[in-house]
Amino acid sequence: MNRAALPLVVIATLAGTAHAADSTGxxxxxxxxxxxxxxxAEDDVLGDEExxxxxxxxxxxxxxxxxxxxxxxxDSVGGATGFVFKQGFYTxxxxxGFFVIGNGLGSPTGFTIAATCPDGSAGGGKPCNPVPWSxxxxxxxxxxxxxxxxxxxxxxxxxxxxxxxxxxxxxxxxNPRDYGLTTLNVAVVGSFYVLDRLAIMGxxxxxxxxxxxxxxxxxxxxxxxxxxxxxxxxxxxxPDVFVGIDGNVMVAxxxxxxxxxxxxxxxxxxxxxxxxx
Numbered sequence: 001m002n003r004a005a006l007p008l009v010v011i012a013t014l015a016g017t018a019h020a021a022d023s024t025g026x027x028x029x030x031x032x033x034x035x036x037x038x039x040x041a042e043d044d045v046l047g048d049e050e051x052x053x054x055x056x057x058x059x060x061x062x063x064x065x066x067x068x069x070x071x072x073x074x075d076s077v078g079g080a081t082g083f084v085f086k087q088g089f090y091t092x093x094x095x096x097g098f099f100v101i102g103n104g105l106g107s108p109t110g111f112t113i114a115a116t117c118p119d120g121s122a123g124g125g126k127p128c129n130p131v132p133w134s135x136x137x138x139x140x141x142x143x144x145x146x147x148x149x150x151x152x153x154x155x156x157x158x159x160x161x162x163x164x165x166x167x168x169x170x171x172x173x174x175n176p177r178d179y180g181l182t183t184l185n186v187a188v189v190g191s192f193y194v195l196d197r198l199a200i201m202g203x204x205x206x207x208x209x210x211x212x213x214x215x216x217x218x219x220x221x222x223x224x225x226x227x228x229x230x231x232x233x234x235x236x237x238x239p240d241v242f243v244g245i246d247g248n249v250m251v252a253x254x255x256x257x258x259x260x261x262x263x264x265x266x267x268x269x270x271x272x273x274x275x276x277x
Contacts, residue, residue: 085150085235086239086240086276087147087149087150087276088146088147088276088277089144089145089146089276089277090144090145090146090147090274090275090276090277091142091143091144091145091274091275091277092142092143092144092145092155092157092272092273092274092275093141093142093143093272093273094139094140094141094142094143094159094246094268094270094271094272095138095139095140095141095270095271096138096139096246096268096269096270096271097136097137097138097139097268097269097270098136098137098138098139098161098162098163098181098266098267098268099133099134099135099136099137099161099163099266099267100133100134100161100163100166100181100264100265100266100267101132101133101265101266101267102130102131102132102133102134102166103130103131104130104131104132104133105132105133107263107264107265108262108263109166109167109168109169109262109263109264110130110131110132110133110134110166110167110168111127111128111129111130111131111166111167111169111170111177112127112129112131112165112166112167112177113125113126113127113128113129113177114128114129116128116129117129118171125173126170126171126172126173126175127167127170127171127172127175127177128170128171131165131166133166134163134164134165134166135164135165135166136164137161137162137163137164138161138162139159139160139161139162139268139269139270140159140160141157141158141159141160141268141270142157142158142159143155143156143157143158143187144156145187145189147276150191150193151190151191151192152188152189152190152191153188153189153190153191154186154187154188154189155186155187155189155203156184156185156186156187157183157184157185157187157205158182158183158184158185159182159183159185159268160180160181160182160183161180161181161266161268162178162179162180162181163178163179163180163181163266164177164178165177165178167215168211168215168216168254168262168264169215169216169219169262172216172217174216174217175215175216176213176215179211179212179213179215180211180212181209181210181211181252181264181266182209182210182211182212183207183208183209183210183225183250183252184207184208185205185206185207185208185225186205186206186207187203187204187205187206187229188203188204188205189201189202189203190202190203191233197234197235197236198232198233198234198235199232199233199234199235200230200231200232201229201230201231201232201233201244201246202228202229202230202231203228203229203230204228205226205227205228205229205248205250206224206225206226206227207224207225208222208223208224208225209222209223209224209225209252209253209254210222210223211223211252211254215254215262218257219256219257220254220255220256220257221254222254223252223253223254223255223261223262224252224253225250225251225252225253226250226251227248227249227250227251228248228249229246229247229248229249230246230247231244231245231246231247231272232244232245233272233274240275240276240277241273241274241275241276242272242273242274242275242276243271243272243273243274244271244272244274245269245270245271245272246268246269246270246272247267247268247269248267248268248269249265249266249267250265250266250267250268251263251264251265251266252264252265252266
């Protein structure tokens with residue numbers, strides 16, 4: 001083809017294309033199609049938005065921290081610790097101190113020897129000198145019980161407190177100044193939790209009492225007792241174990257051969273270890 005005629009051919013071709021567009025009303029368009037990677041990314045974004053919780057008005061709620069074990073379990077047992085008070089049958093041990101209130105503080109019992117006593121001296125004779133209290137001696141106790149609720153329980157306890165240098169009866173060299181006072185009690189126990197794991201405890205108790213050896217020749221050794229106690233309990237993270245300390249005040253009443261009653265007031269205190277089965 002002649003080079004001089006090439007421009008004319010190009011112009012004619014463009015003119016024909018323009019005329020065809022005017023007659024049909026359509027122009028050729030460039031269509032962009034998204035790639036597979038873009039579509040996958042869009043699905044991920046939409047999927048995340050659909051998974052987010054929405055409120056009643058359709059807005060997306062902020063995400064919340066979920067505690068260990070799930071939201072419901074975490075709220076019910078205190079979050080990640082999972083600490084729950086265990087209740088039921090339990091056993092409890094006590095090992096502490098004991099003394100009785102003597103005649104020197106108004107008790108009808110509690111006498112020791114002195115040089116002023118009949119046939120007495122600093123080392124022997126008849127007990128006639130009033131003492132305010134007996135010498136401090138060990139107290140040993142064991143209890144079994146049942147927690148009816150977290151606040152109320154019942155228990156049966158067995159304990160022995162030892163008395164030194166405080167005779168029940170005066171004026172006889174045969175009356176022992178040292179003896180053991182054993183009790184077997186039933187108690188109602190109440191607990192009030194002032195903190196999550198710390199409780200103040202109180203109890204009312206009563207039952208039988210036994211003195212050994214006999215307080216005087218041919219005198220009864222079996223009677224009863226009643227009293228109350230206060231203490232604290234701490235629920236440890238050691239499974240099913242509580243620790244604490246108790247203080248108890250009791251009065252033992254033992255009949256005598258004359259038909260009256262001998263009153264022996266006593267005080268015990270002891271650290272406590274409680275295990276719930």
